[in-house]
Amino acid sequence: xxxxxxxxxxxxxxxxxxxxxxxxxxxxxxxxxxxxxxxxxxxxxxxxxxxxxxxxxxxxxxxxxxxxxxxxxxxxxxxxxxxxxxxxxxxxxxxxxxxxxxxxxxxxxxxxxxxxxxxxxxxxxxxxxxxxxxxxxxxxxxxxxxxxxxxxxxxxxxxxxxxxxxxxxxxxxxxxxxxxxxxxxxxxxxxxxxxxxxxxxxxxxxxxxxxxxxxxxxxxxxxxxxxxxxxxxxxxxxxxxxxxxxxxxxxxxxxxxxxxxxxxxxxxxxxxxxxxxxxxxxxxxxxxxxxxxxxxxxxxxxxxxxxxxxxxxxxxxxxxxxxxxxxxxxxxxxxxxxxxxxxxxxxxxxxxxxxxxxxxxxxxxxxxxxxxxxxxxxxxxxxxxxxxxxxxxxxxxxxxxxxxxxxxxxxxxxxxxxxxxxxxxxxxxxxxxxxxxxxxxxxxxxxxxxxxxxxxxxxxxxxxxxxxxxxxxxxxxxxxxxxxxxxxxxxxxxxxx
Numbered sequence: 001x002x003x004x005x006x007x008x009x010x011x012x013x014x015x016x017x018x019x020x021x022x023x024x025x026x027x028x029x030x031x032x033x034x035x036x037x038x039x040x041x042x043x044x045x046x047x048x049x050x051x052x053x054x055x056x057x058x059x060x061x062x063x064x065x066x067x068x069x070x071x072x073x074x075x076x077x078x079x080x081x082x083x084x085x086x087x088x089x090x091x092x093x094x095x096x097x098x099x100x101x102x103x104x105x106x107x108x109x110x111x112x113x114x115x116x117x118x119x120x121x122x123x124x125x126x127x128x129x130x131x132x133x134x135x136x137x138x139x140x141x142x143x144x145x146x147x148x149x150x151x152x153x154x155x156x157x158x159x160x161x162x163x164x165x166x167x168x169x170x171x172x173x174x175x176x177x178x179x180x181x182x183x184x185x186x187x188x189x190x191x192x193x194x195x196x197x198x199x200x201x202x203x204x205x206x207x208x209x210x211x212x213x214x215x216x217x218x219x220x221x222x223x224x225x226x227x228x229x230x231x232x233x234x235x236x237x238x239x240x241x242x243x244x245x246x247x248x249x250x251x252x253x254x255x256x257x258x259x260x261x262x263x264x265x266x267x268x269x270x271x272x273x274x275x276x277x278x279x280x281x282x283x284x285x286x287x288x289x290x291x292x293x294x295x296x297x298x299x300x301x302x303x304x305x306x307x308x309x310x311x312x313x314x315x316x317x318x319x320x321x322x323x324x325x326x327x328x329x330x331x332x333x334x335x336x337x338x339x340x341x342x343x344x345x346x347x348x349x350x351x352x353x354x355x356x357x358x359x360x361x362x363x364x365x366x367x368x369x370x371x372x373x374x375x376x377x378x379x380x381x382x383x384x385x386x387x388x389x390x391x392x393x394x395x396x397x398x399x400x401x402x403x404x405x406x407x408x409x410x411x412x413x414x415x416x417x418x419x420x421x422x423x424x425x426x427x428x429x430x431x432x433x434x435x436x437x438x439x440x441x442x443x444x445x446x447x448x449x450x451x452x453x454x455x456x457x458x459x460x461x462x463x464x465x466x467x468x469x470x471x472x473x474x475x476x477x478x479x480x481x482x483x484x485x486x487x488x489x490x491x492x493x494x495x496x497x
Contacts (some may be wrong), residue, residue, distance in 0.1 A: 001069055003194065022126045023055035024119055031116035032062055033107025036077055036100065039070045041110035045117030049367045053124035061085055062100070067478055078104050125163065132159050157331045161354075200261050200344060200385060203240025204474045205486045214241075214344065214385035215467060217417055219376040221350075223390040224425035225397070229458060230389045231270070231348055231484035232278070233425055237387065238263045238346050239279055241474060242316040245343070261343020261384070262315040266329055266350035272320040276311070282483040283307045315340070325354045327373040332370070342384055347375070349389035369414035376418045390415055401432050406463050416464065424461040426479060428454040458484065 015127050033157060034041040051064040065084045066076035074080065078100035091099045122251045136156050140149075199213025214237075224230045244260030267275050268290050281288040284303040290296060291304070317340065319332055329347070347353070355367035355374075372388075379386040392408045404424040409415045416422065437443035458477035462470045 003129075011236065016220055021055070021130060022123045022353045025056060025124055026058045027119040027123075028054050028056060029103055030107065031113060032059060032066070033103040033121060034107075034110045034113045034116065035063070035066055035070075036081070036104040038110045039066075039076055040114040042067060042070050042076075044110070044113045046065075049117045049121055053121050055123065055127070057121075058091060058099075059090065060330040062103075065265070087268075096315055099480055126483075128163055130165070132156065148424045154328050155329050157335065181401045199246060200241050202237045203244070204237070204460075204473075204475060204484060206475070210462060210471060210473055211465065211468060214387065214449075216383045216385060217380045218385045218420040218466075219372070219379050220385055220387045220421040220423065221390050221409075221415055221419040222387060222423045222425065223392050223404065224413075225392050225402075225404070227430050228427055229477060229482060229484070230423040230425050232282075232387055232389060232477075233423075233460070233484055234281065234346050234348055235265075235275065235278055235482075236484045238316065238344065239282070239314075241344050242314045245315050247341075255341065257341065257343055262348065263317065263344045264333055264342055265316065265346045265348070266324065266332075267317045267318055267320050267348050268322055268324060270320070271349055272318045275318060278309065278482055280307055281481045283311075285478075285481055285483075288482070291437060305369065313479055322352070323354060326371045328378055329373060330378045333382060337384075338380055345378070345382070345386045347386070347388040349391065350375075351391050365414070372414045372418040388491075402426070403459070403461060404463070419460070419464060420466045422464040424459075426459045426461055427457070428459075457487065 016363060031041075031045070031364065045065065049063075051060040051067075054060045054063055062085070065081055068086075069076040069080060078097065081100055082097050085096055087096055089096045089099075094102065136152070139152050140448075158415070199211070199215040201208055201213050202211075222230050222233055241261045242263045244263060245257065246259045247255040247257050250256050265275070270278075277288045277291055281291060282287075282301070284307050285305065286296060286300050290300075296304070321328075324332075333342065334343050348369070350371060354379050355370040375386050375388055390409060392404050396402055396404055396408050403426050406416050406422060431450065432447065432454055437447050456476055456478065458475045460473040460475060462473070464470065468477070474487050476487045478485070
């Protein structure tokens with residue numbers, strides 16, 4: 001009896017109502033009718049509407065066939081279309097020829113073609129959202145062993161952002177007037193900004209003068225051999241940008257950046273603690289090795305405490321996850337921009353990033369090509385500069401002049417091609433210190449003169465710059481605290497008596 005009672009209760013539970021996916025057959029018919037009456041209607045929607053955006057399969061075929069005919073300069077009409085579609089179709093009791101004729105007969109104008117197209121497109125995006133949501137639910141229930149929840153979240157984020165990027169009608173041509181207004185606005189902001197720069201100030205005067213700051217949507221590569229100070233330069237710039245940040249609250253409650261920028265630093269090589277120690281060393285002048293050994297005095301500790309207090313409030317965010325794929329990095333950068341805002345992305349370094357599995361199987365060169373292309377696309381999408389570090393090949397060491405060139409970039413084809421700016425870090429002192437001759441000889445005297453001239457100096461070689469000149473910028477470098485600074489100009493030195 002109990003089983004029968006339970007069974008009766010189950011059968012009494014009302015079945016959930018079936019919900020059809022969002023669609024509008026009438027809008028699809030109206031759009032197709034407009035195209036068949038006047039082929040010009042296609043050009044009003046073809047830049048954003050694809051066959052798969054139609055809900056009804058026969059409408060997908062009609063749109064695809066009509067589009068192909070029109071693009072080849074032929075007429076798309078009920079008469080020409082039926083030649084390329086299955087003749088035995090039964091559409092709600094109508095033959096194909098009858099259905100095409102009705103579509104054309106009931107269409108009166110192409111004025112509303114864009115509105116119909118946007119309706120069809122928006123509903124297709126909603127269906128895609130539903131599919132992503134269903135796959136998220138199913139994936140969470142199935143929980144494969146090799147698919148961690150964090151991976152599922154990042155995959156869902158990636159798909160949602162991809163959908164957000166294609167889920168818009170933007171793109172295409174714009175009036176020159178619009179571009180001109182944008183350019184003038186940029187010039188006005190540069191005039192008002194501290195330092196009169198169009199981009200983010202690096203805090204290094206002569207480098208800013210050459211580059212105009214770090215420009216939004218640029219991929220900037222900082223390259224050098226080990227020991228040259230690539231990471232030091234990146235952390236110096238990142239700190240200077242974050243420290244200069246200031247914002248003002250707009251009427252809608254949104255905080256708009258006025259100066260500097262919020263920094264996202266992907267440290268694929270060093271831990272967050274190591275990076276923080278470096279920055280503390282840079283700002284206090286106390287070598288990080290001394291800090292780690294605990295060989296500091298009370299006054300030093302007070303300095304460290306003061307700097308740490310200041311650093312706590314900086315808009316500087318560190319991701320120390322190793323082995324990131326470029327897709328995961330992009331998802332995390334987008335998330336940071338959405339949640340906190342973002343003005344600069346720093347990546348240390350490219351060779352530690354991974355591409356997709358498919359590209360990895362094709363070889364490292366193809367994988368790096370995918371990585372640099374994705375980083376450039378990310379810079380454009382987020383409209384922020386992306387500063388990415390890169391290793392140089394060993395062929396530098398085989399030359400007499402160790403100054404790097406574009407050809408020294410590892411997997412240089414894609415890196416050189418995709419980068420808007422390539423900066424090389426070079427320190428003559430590093431190489432000279434490894435070639436000390438025997439003391440007391442003439443060679444040692446000459447070496448000492450060269451060492452004195454190179455001591456504490458570094459060169460930033462601008463090997464490529466799309467928006468400005470190439471050349472070399474001299475900087476001061478304090479190796480013990482890994483800090484780059486402006487080099488004192490001769491005309492600004494105190495007068496010698």
